[in-house]
Amino acid sequence: MHVINQICVLLLVKMQIIYISVFCCPTDCTLQQFLNGPMFDSNFDTTGLQTSYPAGKQIRVGCSVGYSGFFKLTCVEGKWVSKGTVCQPKSCGHPGDAQFADFNLEIGDDFVFGSKVVYTCHKGYQMVSRTNYRHCMNEGWDGVVPVCEAQQCTVLHVDRNVQVNGDPEEATYGNVVRFSCKSNSHVLSDPESAELYCDENGEWSGQAPKCIEIKCTVPPIENGHVPDRYIQEYKEHDVLHFMCNYLHKPTEDRPSKCTKVGIKAEWTPTPACEPIKCKLPLPPLEGSRYESVSRNRFLPGETLRVICGEKYGISNNQEVVTMCKEDGEWTIRPVCTEVVCSNERPQHVYSWDVSYWRNQPKMGETKRYSCETGYKRKDGATQATCTRNGWTPNPLCEGIVKMCDLLYGEEKESYSQNEEVQYECNDREQWFTVTCEQSGWTGIKSCTDACPKPEVPNGFAVGPYNNTIYYTCKKGFKLFSNKGWWAEAKCNDDQLQQCIENTKCGETPVIPNGKLEPPQRQNLRQIQARIICNKGYSTQVDYLPCRGGKWIPDGLSLKDISTAKHCKPPPKVENAVVQTAYQKEYLSNSPVTYQCRDGYDMEGEDTILCDNGKWEEKNVTCTQRPCERLHIEDAVITGEEKESYSQNEEVQYKCNNHDERFTVTCEQSGWTGIKSFRISGIICCCLYCLKLLIKQILSLKTEKCKVPRLSDGLQLPTYEQRDQLRTGEKLTFTCRRRGDFLRGKAEVECLAGGRWSDPFPTCGAPLGCGTPPYLADADTRGALKFQYRHGETVEYICQNYYRKEGETYKTCINGEWIGQMRCLKPCTVDRELMNRYNIAFRYGYSDKLYSPHDDTIEFTCTKGRHTGTLSMRQKCIDGVMNLPTCQ
Incomplete structure (x- = not known):
């Protein structure tokens, strides 16, 4: 254990400093002091340090794994003194960029030890690496830079009649595939799918469309409607018949047809209705002025005052008021035109200073003229002046002499030129007019015997008037025709209608889709007319009975007698x-x-x-x-042999001289998948033989088509005398003998491989035809045959009330019937519908319930007045007649 090795004591006495040195024992530095002190950092590695060090000892402190630095400690008087830098994390540098991806630091603030970067693929790309991150380790970044690949969409399968622009099999994110139809008679089933793209998830933006026949549905029409509610789909070129509401009209004059527009079917032009308005040219044309007008569209019923310039006018008027009609037209066209006079020579003018071929004289112009013999210029005029009311004076020339003496009677002694006198014959049933002209009286006629009045059994006649008599029947009798209670006849008519008793039936009525066979006798107790229906129609009753002088169907109306279920x-x-x-x-x-x-x-x-x-x-x-069994030289069938094979059935063959095998397929056009090559007398029937004989095959020249000897009567008018033709060249044939016809294709082409596109034709007598084709609403004249010779014709006759359009005959031409015609339907005028619309026939078509195509009927209001845009004069167009309305 280390102890303190020196102690210093500082004494202060009376503000004087006195140092007293005391000699002590030396002091050590401990590891614990360093660990607990401020110099310690967790990134230091102290595992190799001792617990204490003597004074003056210098040690180097290492760094932990992943850190670096140079740090020294020196023990000075029991304390550690540091020198150098502390441990810092090691840098890994940039982690590396990944294509089609971005990265971000998920752990740490810099690319140093311990940090972590995570990679994220761009939109439309997917991570194909096992990990999407990298760690900064002691040795650097671990792993490798991740890889992102574009999202790939699944294979798109389309029908054969769909054209694809793009790659539907290996499409990746962002790729676009466009679709269209190969046939001009088809459109895409879903126009929104005409263009599909592969999205960021590897999914197609929609389903691949199909190609369907061009069809249009009934469109919504604002302010209009389609009257035929039973037709929901229309084919290409079909016309949409629609009607606009009251005071509206079609926007386009052209009919709307179902048409292919780009990739979809549309109505062209678009069926639409617009309000009926009268148009006004603004600014006004020269010579025209409108009173207080700032717009150029007027609604029906609105009026407009038009004022013309000094030398302009409308129907010789300088000022008119016109009104906008319900059909969008003005009652008077609001355009003023220059006032001009006719350049034709006026009556009785001899010389005329106006050229017929030049422009018409304008208002205010004067022209010199002279009169014919017997006439003078009126009021002493020397010139003719063009005015708003024509040439003045009017007339330019007037008679000056009386040239005709008295003809008959005592009216006047003489008459001036151009005066007329009317004479009446003594029978008071004839008259004529004579005219006094320069040469004398003209128009003189003689009075002849009047037309004799005929005897009308059970009736009487009046007249004649203008060579016409009128007759009717006495009480209790009626005219046989049932068409009114009186009739008329000309003097030269051979026969008048009979007057029959009211209790008897007259002429049989007209029925649709058939006819009535009149009874042969009228004195039977029960009179009946036999019903004969047109082809394709039937009736619920066989006879139409006569009861009380009328033809009365039992429980049926006349129009429902002969019907057909279509x-x-x-x-x-x-x-x-x-x-x-x-x-x-x-x-x-x-x-x-x-x-x-x-x-x-x-x-x-x-x-x-x-x-x-x-x-x-x-x-x-x-x-x-089926395909018949295929015999191939030098090859045998490996499986079971059959006499014939179904379509798409495959058969495997094996070459005799080789161990190779190949497969042929029965398709619509025949066997496919077989190729034969003859090299040095050896026939190889399998595609694998190409590998063995490639050198010999490459040396072969392109095969040509050989021209065989032509059959008798066949000739080539433009053919050069060659025995072989190259691929793509064609031959055109004709027959040598007059009256012969080609049997087969008139033109054949040389195809690749030395093959002709079609067999050569032959010449011979023309072919006959079978039974002629059926024509709706028509019959053929005479009995039909099963076989007709070339040149024979068949006449088609449209049924009653139907009108024929096109040719009358179909002709058999070399096996084909030639000739185009059709029967246009009549229109049925429904009395109930007429009553509902408050209209009737204007000219008394009393029983005209059927109108042929192109026939015109004029209506009149039974009450109220005409409304709507339909004219009161309507024409039947192939079974369709629109009825006007009165309210």
């Missing part, structure tokens, strides 16, 4: 199409025939009929055509 479009058959154009409705007994796609065969019947609103239930099936 079929919807026929059911879809996989891998098949229908051979006729698409229709929304099919009549009863209408047939449709299916045609299988290439590589498929029809099983069972190919035709079904519409029967009373339902299609026949037949098993129409198209099955894939």
Whole structure:
């Protein structure tokens, strides 16, 4: 144990300092003093130090692991004296940057011993290292810099008819894939998915779209509606028929069609309705002025005052008031035009200083003129002046002599030129007019015998008037036609209508979709007219009875006698199409025939009929055509052999001269996966043989197509005389003999591998045709045949009230029926609907319930006045006629 080795005593006596030295024993320094003192730091390593040191001893204190420094202690008079720096943490330097990642210090404030950095991957990237952190150790940073890789999305699977722009299989974060349809007749099922991107989580932003047929749905139309509520989908090029509300009109004049726009189907132009307004040109055109107007749009019923300039006018008026109509047009067009006069030569003017081919004279201009013989210039005028009311004086020339003596009677002694006199024949049923002209009287006629008045059994006639008589029946009788209670006839008419008893029935009425066969005798107790329906229609009763002088259907209206339950479009058959154009409705007994796609065969019947609103239930099936067993020279089948193989079935072959194997697949186009090469008489049938014979194959020249000898009657008008053609070259064939037709493709192309695209055609007599195709709402004249010769024609006749559009005949041309036509539907004018709209026929179409296509009917209000935008004169357009409204 160490003891104090020196003691110093300081004495103070009377403010004087007296030092007294006392000699003592030396003093040691202890470890505990250092540990408890202010110089100690926890980063020191004191494990190798002694518990005490003698005075004057100097020791070096080490640092703990991870720390560094130079620190010395010296024992001076029992106390430790330090020298140097304390222990500081060792620096590891920068931990290293990771690509696509950031890091931050999670422990510590600097890159020194004990600190920890944590790495975080950027958005769209993921950590692929096992750890995402590094520690600063005594030897430096532990581990390695972590690695971040981009998030990868799963493989996108799309249908074959979808075009992909981008990489759908190895897409990483940020990659974009765009979709479109390969066919112009298809659009994406979801336009919002036309562009997908791989997000930060490795997920696609949506589902891959599909390509579907171009279809448009019924759009919402503000201030308008679609009258046909039963149609919810429209195909490409279909027109949307919509109506606007009262005082609104379509925004566009063009019809809205279902059209492919970019990647989606839209109505073009967009169906929309806008308020009906009359437009006004602002600023006003030259010569026009509007009274207190600051806008150029006017609502129906609003008025506008138009004031024209001095030499301008509207219908010869200098000031007019026009009103905006309900159709968006002005009652008077609010535009003033220059007042001009006609440049045509006025009546009885001989010379005229106005050219017909030049511009019309303007208001205020004067022209020289002279009159014909017998006429003079009125009021002594020397010139004609163009005014707002035309040329003045008016007329320019007037008669100056009386040239005609008295003709008959005692009215006047003479008459001036152009005066007219009317004469009446003695029978008081004929009259004529004569005119005094320069050459004398013209228009003189003789009085002939009047048209004899006919005898009308059970009736009487009046007239004639203007060669026309009018007749009717006596009480208890009526006209046979049932079309009114009187009739008219010309003098040369052969026959008048009969007057029959009121208790008898007259002419049979017209029924839709059929006709009535008049009864042969009228004296039977029960008179009936047989009902004959058009093709595709049926009736609930066979006869229409006559009761009390009227044709009365039992419990039915005339329009419901002959009806038809329509079929919807026929059911879809996989891998098949229908051979006729698409229709929304099919009549009863209408047939449709299916045609299988290439590589498929029809099983069972190919035709079904519409029967009373339902299609026949037949098993129409198209099955894939099998592949016949493939014989390959120098190769055998390794498995079981069959005579035929189904589509997508695979067969393995083994080469006889080699131990290699290969597989061929039965596809729609035939066997695929087989290649043959003939080298020095050896046939190798497997793709593996290419490795053995690569040098010989590379030495082969490109194969050409050989032109074989042409069949009799076939010729090549533009072909150079060569026996081989290169890939891509084509041959075009014609027939040598007049009257022969090509059978096959007229043009073939040389393909890679020395193959022709199609077999060479042949020439021969033209092919005949089968039964002509069905035409809706039409019949064919004469009985149909199962086979027709080339050039034979078939005439189509539209049913009653239907109008034909297009050609009349279809002609058989080399196996194909040529000729386009269709039957346009008539319009049905419903009396109940007319009563609801308060309208009636204006000119008394008493029984005109059916109007053919393009026929025009004019209506009149039965009460109230005309409202709405529809005109009172309407035309039937393929079964559609809009009715105006009166309120």
